[in-house]
Amino acid sequence: xxxxxxxxxxxxxxxxxxxxxxxxxxxxxxxxxxxxxxxxxxxxxxxxxxxxxxxxxxxxxxxxxxxxxxxxxxxxxxxxxxxxxxxxxxxxxxxxxxxxxxxxxxxxxxxxxxxxxxxxxxxxxxxxxxxxxxxxxxxxxxxxxxxxxxxxxxxxxxxxxxxxxxxxxxxxxxxxxxxxxxxxxxxxxxxxxxxxxxxxxxxxxxxxxxxxxxxxxxxxxxxxxxxxxxxxxxxxxxxxxxxxxxxxxxxxxxxxxxxxxxxxxxxxxxxxxxxxxxxxxxxxxxxxxxxxxxxxxxxxxxxxxxxxxxxxxxxxxxxxxxxxxxxxxxxxxxxxxxxxxxxxxxxxxxxxxxxxxxxxxxxxxxxxxxxxxxxxxxxxxxxxxxxxxxxxxxxxxxxxxxxxxxxxxxxxxxxxxxxxxxxxxxxxxxxxxxxxxxxxxxxxxxxxxxxxxxxxxxxxxxxxxxxxxxxxxxxxxxxxxxxxxxxxxxxxxxxxxxxxxxxxxxxx
Numbered sequence: 001x002x003x004x005x006x007x008x009x010x011x012x013x014x015x016x017x018x019x020x021x022x023x024x025x026x027x028x029x030x031x032x033x034x035x036x037x038x039x040x041x042x043x044x045x046x047x048x049x050x051x052x053x054x055x056x057x058x059x060x061x062x063x064x065x066x067x068x069x070x071x072x073x074x075x076x077x078x079x080x081x082x083x084x085x086x087x088x089x090x091x092x093x094x095x096x097x098x099x100x101x102x103x104x105x106x107x108x109x110x111x112x113x114x115x116x117x118x119x120x121x122x123x124x125x126x127x128x129x130x131x132x133x134x135x136x137x138x139x140x141x142x143x144x145x146x147x148x149x150x151x152x153x154x155x156x157x158x159x160x161x162x163x164x165x166x167x168x169x170x171x172x173x174x175x176x177x178x179x180x181x182x183x184x185x186x187x188x189x190x191x192x193x194x195x196x197x198x199x200x201x202x203x204x205x206x207x208x209x210x211x212x213x214x215x216x217x218x219x220x221x222x223x224x225x226x227x228x229x230x231x232x233x234x235x236x237x238x239x240x241x242x243x244x245x246x247x248x249x250x251x252x253x254x255x256x257x258x259x260x261x262x263x264x265x266x267x268x269x270x271x272x273x274x275x276x277x278x279x280x281x282x283x284x285x286x287x288x289x290x291x292x293x294x295x296x297x298x299x300x301x302x303x304x305x306x307x308x309x310x311x312x313x314x315x316x317x318x319x320x321x322x323x324x325x326x327x328x329x330x331x332x333x334x335x336x337x338x339x340x341x342x343x344x345x346x347x348x349x350x351x352x353x354x355x356x357x358x359x360x361x362x363x364x365x366x367x368x369x370x371x372x373x374x375x376x377x378x379x380x381x382x383x384x385x386x387x388x389x390x391x392x393x394x395x396x397x398x399x400x401x402x403x404x405x406x407x408x409x410x411x412x413x414x415x416x417x418x419x420x421x422x423x424x425x426x427x428x429x430x431x432x433x434x435x436x437x438x439x440x441x442x443x444x445x446x447x448x449x450x451x452x453x454x455x456x457x458x459x460x461x462x463x464x465x466x467x468x469x470x471x472x473x474x475x476x477x478x479x480x481x482x483x484x485x486x487x488x489x490x491x492x493x494x495x496x497x498x499x500x501x502x503x504x505x506x507x508x
Contacts, residue, residue, distance in 0.1 A: 002029045003066055005194050006051070006082070006163050011060035013046050020046040023060065024220045026213045028163060031192040033185060035205045035226060038215035039238055039296050039461055044198055047215070048165055051196075052084050053077035081162035085152050085169055093141030093148075097132075098123035100140045101155045129187075130154045131180040146177035153184060157193070164188065165196045168297070170204060172275055182208055200297035201478060202231055202500075216240050232500035238295065239463060241492060262286045265455040266338075266424045268307050271316035276302045278479040279316075284424055284455035289446065291470030292459045293495050299479040300459045301343055304426045307457070308340040309333040321423055334363070339417035340426040341410075343459075345433075349413045352402035356394050357383045359401045359412050364419035386415035390445060407438025414445065424455040431465060443469055463492055475499060 004027040013021040021043045028034050038044050049055040051062070053071030062069050064080055071077040091100045098116075099106075101123045109115040123136040130150040132143075140148060149172060156164055170178050185208055188195060197209055205212065205226065212229065214221040214237045221237050222229075229237075262285040271280045280303050284290045292300045305311035307318055309330040318325045318333075326332040333340075342348035350359055361379045383397050390411040394404065401412055410430065417425065427446065431439040446469065450456050460466050466473060473490050475483030475498040483498030485491070 002031070004028055004063070005030045005065060007063040007066075008047070008051070009061050009063065011047070011050060011057045011062070013050060013055055013057050013059075020218050021050070021057070022218045024215065024218070025060075026220065026223045028194045028196060030162070030194055031189050032210045033189060033195045033197055033208050035209040035212040036196055036198045036215070037200070037205070037212060037234070037238055038221075041217065042215040042238075043218040044215060046218075048084065048167060048196075048198070051077065051163075051165065052082060078159060081160060082165070083156035083159055083161040083163070084165040084167065085149070085156050086167050091140055091148065091152055091155070094139055096137050097127070097134065097140050097143070097151055098136040100151055101126065101136075101158065103155075105159070126154050126158055127151065130184055131177070145172040146174055149173060150177070150180065150184075153181070157188065161193060163194045163196065165198070167198045168200070169197075170199065170201065171297075178204075200295050202234070203478075205234075206231070214238060230500070232496060235295070235496055235500045239496070241463060241496060262288060265321055266307070266457070267319040268303070269317045269319070271303065271306045271318075272314045273302065273306055273311055273479075274314055276311065276479055277306060277313075277316075280306075280476070280479065280481055282307070282457070282474055282481075284457055286453050286455055287450050288472065289450050289456040289458055289470050291466040291473045291490075292457065292476060293463070293466050293473050293483075293499075294476035295499060296461075298476040300476055301428055302479070303476065304340060304428050304457060304459055307333070308338060308426055310340070334420060337421075337423035338426065339363075339420055339422035339424070341413055341417060341428060341430055343428040343432070345406075345409055345413055350401050350409050352400065354401060355398045356387075356392070356401050356404070356412055357397040360386060360397075360415045361419060363416050382419055383415075386418060390415055391441060405434070405438070407434035407442070410434055410438070410442060411445075414442070418449075422454065424457065425449060426457045426459075428459045429461065430458070431460070431462065439465075463495065467492055467495070 006028040008024060008026050010023040010025050011021055012023055024043065024047060036044055046055065050057050053074045053076050069080060098119050102119050106114045107118040107122060120136050127136065130153060132147050132150050134143060140151060149169060169181060173181060185195060199205060209226050211224060212226040213223040216238065264283055264285050266284040268282045271277045277299055280299065282290065282303065292303060294300045302311055306313055309328055309332060313327045316327065318327055320336045320338060323336065325336045357379060360383050364382065365374055387394065392408050392411045392415065401409060431442050446456060458470055467490055470490060473485040473495065474481055475485065475495055477499060482501065483494065485494050
């Protein structure tokens, strides 16, 4: 058996308040395609950054060809033969294709000057093997995203790489480009180059990967041959659920749920967004909590963002309370009676330097203003109402929102949107990163909103939260609905079965 080209031995990494990696070990052998999988927060990104010199581990060690190594910077890792292709192309769009391929290692002539003719000839010859036939003198930014990804791959391999890390490499590729990528991976495999392949697409993993390492909550769950795991076992490991009798569950032929007679508040029809959504349709009735379940990258958040106008659509329609809402416009969605709590409250939610009062009334300012002036008395009244109703723990409405706990920050954001008197609430991970007590309070509030007749679209990576909180569950995979679970069919087993099922199962 080949000795590992790269080995991770009980590596740990901590950040303030978070143990991102907890004694993780795995081996990468020459010529193998090794899948690295896990949900959000599993530790995949941190492990990649340790391998590429962005982070130094707090414990454990790295071995390169059996010898201990320490990478203090990404350039040190690259010199050791470790290259990375990120999901977002990190090259220089205004420079030529050839310059990007050879950036920092340009071929030079006898006088030490860069030889552009040699660089162009070498780049054209190299890129031909990756399906890129454009003039290498063109700016990189003039290429499509897929072709740019191929240029990034060619550059990564051409630096005498022994290990290539691919982070979601097909997320922006067309089917033809995906096939080219897989051909390149096959060639690298035959050349003995090891590939660490990060992807949420199970079909891809089972097609090209030899082995798999599963991380969950910063810990190693499993490592071994991928052929030894069926899809259901792999999904169960990623989510931390027992397989149990899941194999006996079906995911079709469900009856009507208890909200069949209620008014349909939200109807999203055939939402299509290139590389993100493939014809997703969702309905939410008055008083109904509809959950969106799926693995990382399945299209859960993208569906909510598309409905709310924050994700451009190629086609599809959104109808709220019987009226068509202009897609691609968050202001149109808000005016129609929609509200959305974003997944990342720090990046897309709270404004940390503003007070609790200012954060709460932000979305309601147009309604509170008269001739361009905002009534402070109206602001204070609204803030008092929602601080009391949501039991937000503050010393004063003028306290900075950044000083609150995560749970109270989340309540402030909920209060902000409730100020707008929405008909439908889109909640993306409403209880992530808050303590147990705050989670219970937020869940209770969601139930109360539904009981008052509001429609709720709930996204969560917490399976228990979805099953306990949702009246109906839509299961997504690769940007498409693969399960519609209603009433008694809303079970953990049915969700896992839908996530793991694929078209070829019946023939196996």
